[in-house]
Amino acid sequence: MTDDPLYVGHAPTDAALDRGWLMGHFKNPADPRHSEDVEIKWGVHPPGDRREQWATGEVRTALLVLISGKFRLDFPHRSVLLDRQGDYVLWGKGMDHSWEAEEASTVLTVRWPSVPGYRIPDPA
Template sequence: MSQLVFVFGTLKEGFPNFATNKGARIAGDFMTVERYPLYLVGERFSPWLIDAAGEGERVIGQVFEVDDATLAAMDELERIAERDGYRRVMLDVEALDHVRRETFCAHAYIKPREQFALADARLGPLKEYAREHAALYRSRDPAAAESGLRSKQLLAQNVEFGNAGSLDTHGTGWFVGFSDWTRNPPAHLRHVPADELAAGLCVKWFSHPAGNPNGESKPLSEGRTMSILASPASEFRIEFSTSADFPPQDTLSHTLRRHGDFVIWGAGVFHRAFGVQPACILTVRWSSVEAPGPS
C-alpha cells in the first residue's frame, strides 16, 4: 500500500540519504501548514525538525509516494524504534505552487522536543535544508561517512541545481555570465568573468522520448556543462558521481521537472541520465580559458 512522506532533510532528492528514498516524487515543493523549528544539530550537523508546532518557520520540503518497503527502510534510517531516534508523525503540508492549492497529510520524521537542547544547535532555525547545509552533514556510519565524502564535495562544489525563472537576476533574465548575481559559492559555476574566454563551445537541442537515455554512463566531464529543461513539464533525471560505477553512497541525483529547471556541473564528474518522461533538453558545454594579456 502506498503512503505519502514529507521529507525536509537528507532524504530529499539529490541529498545525502536519498538512496534510501525509493519513492515517486510528487512534482513541486511543499511547505508545512504549521511552523516548526528546523535546526542543524550536533557534530554530525543532522537536520532536526522539532515537535514544537507554532515555533520556527514553515518548513519547505518534498513529498514522495512510497511503498511499505521504502517506508520501513526510512524508519530504520531514522531509528524510530530507538529511544533517541526520530518519531514518525502525520503533518499537513501544502504545495508552494498556489495555483494547484494541493494539501496533503503526510508522514514526517521529527524529533521530540525533550531531545532537543538549544546548546547543541549548530544552525537555525531554518526555513529550508539546502545544499550548503547538506555539505556539512556527517553520516552515523563511519564507513558511509568516508565513502560519501566525495558526494558532499560534489554537492558543495561541482554541481548546482536550480530553475532559471526562480533565480534573482535583477530583472535581466541573465543567469549565466559576468554579472555579480551569477556568483553562487563555492564554485561559481554560472559565473564567467568578462575577461575570460570560452573555448570548445557546443550547444545541443534534443527531444528525448521516454526511456531515452536509460542510464548510459558518459565520459569524465571537462569544462562546464549545463542542461536545461525546455519542455513545459517532464521528468528527466541526471545522476552524478566521481566513480564510473555510480555506487549509491557516492551518487547525487536530480530530476528536471519544471520548465526552466537546470543543472550545471564542472570538470571531473561522471554523469548519466534517465528519460523518465519525454523531455526536450537544451545542453550547453564550454571550457574557460584566460584571455591573452597585452603583447
Template sequence: MDLITGNAYDTDTRGTGWFLGFSDWTRHGPGELLHVPRQQALSGLCAKWFDHPAGHDSGDAKPVSEGRTVSILVSEGSAFRIEFSGRADFPEDTTEVVLLRRPGDFAAWGAGLYHRWHCLERSTVMSLRWNPA
C-alpha cells in the same frame, strides 16, 4: 561535487533573465559554475537541443566531464533524471540524483564528474558546454 541545480525562472537575475554569464548575480554556488567573467576567453563552445522520448537513456556513464556544462529542461509535462558521481561506477554514497521536472530546471556541473541520464517522460533539453580558458 562541482554541481549546482535550480530553476531559471526562480533565479534572481535582477529583472534581466540572464542567469548564466558575466553579471555579478551569476556568482553563486560551488565553483560559480554559471559565471563567465567578461574578459575570460572560452573554447569548445557547444549547444545541444534534444527531444528525448520517454524511456530514452544514456546507457553507460558518459566520459568524465571537462570544462562546464549546463542542461536546462525546456518542455512542459516532462521528467528527466541526471545522475552525477566522481566515480565511473556510480556508488550510491557518492552519487547525486537531479530530477528536472519543470521548464527552466537546470543542472550545471564542472570538470571531473561522470554523469548518466534517463528520460522518465518525454523531455526537451538544451545543453551548453564550454571550456574556460
C-alpha cells in the same frame, strides 16, 4: 556555406540533422555554428530514453536546461530530477554523469569548451 556570419535556424529542424547538436567543434569550420569554445544541443528524448553509457573523465563544464517533460541526471553522489520548465543543473570538470528521460522531454545543453572525444558511436 556562405561568408555570412549570421545563421538563422530552427532548433528542432537543425538538431535532427546532427544528433541534436546545433553548435560545436564538429561543425564545418566555414559554418557560423562551428566553435571550439562551446557546444549547444537541442535534445528531444522519448520516455525511457537514456544515455548508453556513463560519461567519465569529463574535462568540460555543462549546463542542462529543461524545456519540457521530466528529465533525470545521475551523478555518482546523487540524482537530480528536472520536472518544471526552466529547471536546470550545472556541473563541472571531473563530474561523471548519465541521464534518463522519465517522460518525453526536451532539454537544451550547453558545454564548454568544445573538445573532441566524447561522442558515443551511432547505434549499428
